[in-house]
Amino acid sequence: MPTLIKDGQVVDNLWCLLEKGVDMNAALSDKAEQIIVPFALWQDHKDTLMESSKKIAVWLDSEDDPYELANDVIDLPLICLNFPVFRDGRAFSAAVILRERLNYQGEIRAIGDVLRDQLCYMKKCGMDSFDLADGVNVENALHAFNDFSTSYMSTMEEPLPLFRRR
Amino acid sequence: MYNYDNYDKQMLQERIVQFRDQTRRFQAGELSTEQFLPLRLQNGLYIQRLAPMLRVAIPYGCLSSRQLRKLASISRDYDKGYAHFSTRQNIQYNWPILEQVPDLLAELAEVEMHAIQTSGNCIRNTTTDQFAGVAVDEIEDSRPWCEIIRQWSSFHPEFAYLPRKFKIAVCGTPNDQAATQVHDIGLYIKKDDNGEIGFQVLVGGGLGRTPVIGATICEFLPWQHLLTYLDAIMRIYNRFGRRDNKYKARIKILVKEIGAEAFREKVEAEWLHDKDGSATLTQDEVERCKGFFTDPDYQELDNTNQAIEDAAASDLLFSHWLERNVAPHKKSGYRIVNLCLKETGVAPGDITDTQMEFVADLADKYSFGEVRVTHEQNLVLTDVRLQDLYVVYKALKTESLATPYLGLINDIVCCPGGDFCSLANAKSIPIAESIQRRFEDFDVQKNIGDITLNISGCMNACGHHHVGNIGILGVDKKGAEFYQVTLGGSSDRDTSLGKVLGPSFAQAEMPDVMEKIINVYLENRQENENFLATYNRIGMEPYKEKVYANAD
Numbered sequence: 001m002p003t004l005i006k007d008g009q010v011v012d013n014l015w016c017l018l019e020k021g022v023d024m025n026a027a028l029s030d031k032a033e034q035i036i037v038p039f040a041l042w043q044d045h046k047d048t049l050m051e052s053s054k055k056i057a058v059w060l061d062s063e064d065d066p067y068e069l070a071n072d073v074i075d076l077p078l079i080c081l082n083f084p085v086f087r088d089g090r091a092f093s094a095a096v097i098l099r100e101r102l103n104y105q106g107e108i109r110a111i112g113d114v115l116r117d118q119l120c121y122m123k124k125c126g127m128d129s130f131d132l133a134d135g136v137n138v139e140n141a142l143h144a145f146n147d148f149s150t151s152y153m154s155t156m157e158e159p160l161p162l163f164r165r166r
Numbered sequence: 167m168y169n170y171d172n173y174d175k176q177m178l179q180e181r182i183v184q185f186r187d188q189t190r191r192f193q194a195g196e197l198s199t200e201q202f203l204p205l206r207l208q209n210g211l212y213i214q215r216l217a218p219m220l221r222v223a224i225p226y227g228c229l230s231s232r233q234l235r236k237l238a239s240i241s242r243d244y245d246k247g248y249a250h251f252s253t254r255q256n257i258q259y260n261w262p263i264l265e266q267v268p269d270l271l272a273e274l275a276e277v278e279m280h281a282i283q284t285s286g287n288c289i290r291n292t293t294t295d296q297f298a299g300v301a302v303d304e305i306e307d308s309r310p311w312c313e314i315i316r317q318w319s320s321f322h323p324e325f326a327y328l329p330r331k332f333k334i335a336v337c338g339t340p341n342d343q344a345a346t347q348v349h350d351i352g353l354y355i356k357k358d359d360n361g362e363i364g365f366q367v368l369v370g371g372g373l374g375r376t377p378v379i380g381a382t383i384c385e386f387l388p389w390q391h392l393l394t395y396l397d398a399i400m401r402i403y404n405r406f407g408r409r410d411n412k413y414k415a416r417i418k419i420l421v422k423e424i425g426a427e428a429f430r431e432k433v434e435a436e437w438l439h440d441k442d443g444s445a446t447l448t449q450d451e452v453e454r455c456k457g458f459f460t461d462p463d464y465q466e467l468d469n470t471n472q473a474i475e476d477a478a479a480s481d482l483l484f485s486h487w488l489e490r491n492v493a494p495h496k497k498s499g500y501r502i503v504n505l506c507l508k509e510t511g512v513a514p515g516d517i518t519d520t521q522m523e524f525v526a527d528l529a530d531k532y533s534f535g536e537v538r539v540t541h542e543q544n545l546v547l548t549d550v551r552l553q554d555l556y557v558v559y560k561a562l563k564t565e566s567l568a569t570p571y572l573g574l575i576n577d578i579v580c581c582p583g584g585d586f587c588s589l590a591n592a593k594s595i596p597i598a599e600s601i602q603r604r605f606e607d608f609d610v611q612k613n614i615g616d617i618t619l620n621i622s623g624c625m626n627a628c629g630h631h632h633v634g635n636i637g638i639l640g641v642d643k644k645g646a647e648f649y650q651v652t653l654g655g656s657s658d659r660d661t662s663l664g665k666v667l668g669p670s671f672a673q674a675e676m677p678d679v680m681e682k683i684i685n686v687y688l689e690n691r692q693e694n695e696n697f698l699a700t701y702n703r704i705g706m707e708p709y710k711e712k713v714y715a716n717a718d
């Protein structure tokens with residue numbers, strides 16, 4: 001079973017991610033019980049997906065607008081944010097928007113080109129699980145969350161900026 | 167000066183540990199070159215033409231003498247005994263060795279310095295007016311606000327992988343010495359009718375390939391909202407700035423493409439969520455930061471001094487220096503002393519280890535131990551007693567730091583160019599030198615008067631050539647180094663972008679070209695008109711005619 005990092009631990013990944021362009025039939029006949037569907041499929045078939053027997057999550061690519069999930073966050077146990085390449089930083093803002101603006105309480109997972117050296121910042125932006133890119137050593141990556149013990153500014157980890165805590 | 171507390175120190179140490187490990191993993195092959203690239207850049211490290219280059223942050227240009235001494239010893243121990251002040255108030259080492267960089271950074275940390283976010287696609291060192299806190303006409307000291315922005319922007323987790331680099335300038339004086347309008351965000355400090363502080367917010371200014379003057383998106387932002395508003399701008403930029411083309415990735419392109427008004431609306435909509443949230447600044451925090459920038463122990467002194475006047479009367483060079491390099495101070499009996507790092511034959515902005523130590527000693531003795539760096543690549547002693555000026559002048563002379571041509575044609579702003587920089591199209595330092603040699607005679611310079619001459623070795627415009635009264639840009643013409651000239655730029659409160667004179671020139675032609683341009687000015691100027699004013703009045707044609715007269 002593939003693994004990922006969640007809440008600071010290595011756990012099994014129970015979710016199956018469906019690539020862009022997948023159609024509804026293929027999605028619903030997938031043998032996995034927990035599927036992560038691309039944003040476009042979710043937008044087009046939200047009701048049908050919710051009525052199916054599967055557990056449904058959604059993944060956003062870096063250009064997708066997280067605000068468009070405003071009415072859906074209550075239904076989604078997991079939202080994934082894709083890093084097409086690690087230096088595309090849009091998902092950092094998407095995570096903040098999901099947490100802060102949309103008050104999303106479920107799991108936010110970083111997927112795609114997820115490398116060790118960005119993990120600490122991802123967590124500070126509100127992501128709480130990490131599906132690491134191929135080749136990244138999971139055990140080593142666990143240390144990355146301790147890179148910085150605090151932050152100057154308000155973060156999802158520590159909503160009070162340092163100047164209100166000093 | 168701001169003093170680090172345990173939080174600042176801890177985060178800095180954590181960063182050093184982090185980068186040491188990243189460097190180790192890169193050398194062990196665990197990180198690819200591509201993966202290591204943004205990590206080393208966000209720690210100030212470039213791989214240059216001849217060696218790595220390390221850019222060390224000088225927050226808003228303020229240095230203590232202790233820090234300057236450390237910069238000097240580092241240049242001796244890790245480099246070739248000199249360093250270079252950049253046009254962003256930072257300092258650059260041209261010859262460090264990659265393996266030694268973590269040690270070098272640890273040494274910097276001893277004096278609360280670092281190279282964090284001096285490069286890469288993140289929020290860079292915030293810059294300001296070098297006279298902040300001592301300028302006669304200051305509305306508000308910009309340094310505490312810069313410090314607030316420094317902290318907010320340091321290790322900002324959301325904005326470390328922006329589409330492109332991001333520069334913020336703050337200006338608290340009516341005479342803009344910070345080139346505020348050509349920054350990604352420019353902040354003019356204002357006071358409302360009740361004396362409350364606020365900011366005029368400009369976005370989308372910048373030089374480089376597409377020079378743009380920033381557009382105002384907020385006329386008066388009350389100070390409490392500074393950080394939440396900045397967060398909103400950054401979030402809009404991070405999400406919508408172009409990532410498909412490096413040359414279109416700066417915020418200025420986004421602002422241009424959607425229009426300043428649409429950009430403002432997006433920011434305001436985003437800001438509504440954060441406004442009045444926990445990141446809203448508190449009076450306590452502002453007071454705390456202001457507490458680091460209080461006046462030193464000034465004495466009560468007369469604002470005239472007979473001995474200095476006598477010295478000026480008998481020592482012509484000293485009187486030149488007084489006139490050019492010394493500026494009035496808000497406090498009676500004190501003056502601001504500018505050190506021009508533009509000695510002919512030395513790369514503009516370069517300084518040796520011994521000069522740095524010498525300046526540090528002078529600062530301790532005569533200026534409360536503080537030094538400022540200017541974006542014109544000069545240094546400033548902000549608080550020198552009027553009565554000490556002659557002693558200070560004579561001391562500076564012994565280290566070739568008393569060149570009296572601040573703001574004259576030989577006070578050239580110049581990027582490192584093709585001698586060091588791997589992005590360069592052409593060399594810039596030898597051009598500066600050949601022009602300086604042509605105008606070496608001080609009387610000639612003085613007769614020309616106030617002028618700015620800025621040189622960049624490529625389109626990236628680190629030498630700010632677009633906003634020089636005369637701008638010189640190195641271009642590549644079928645593999646040969648050529649130079650394009652622009653006229654009419656300015657980074658003052660009335661910022662303007664220079665216009666291209668015409669076809670570019672070979673290196674050897676440049677001194678003649680400059681002389682012809684200057685002659686057109688001298689022949690046409692009316693009483694008291696400086697170079698820019700004459701250009702603005704007579705336009706480009708006369709310069710063109712003269713320079714290209716015998717072109718065929």
Ligand code: SF4
Nearest residue numbers: 581587590623624628
């Ligand atoms: S302007 Fe070009 S040549 Fe000069 S320092 Fe910048 S990148 Fe290098």
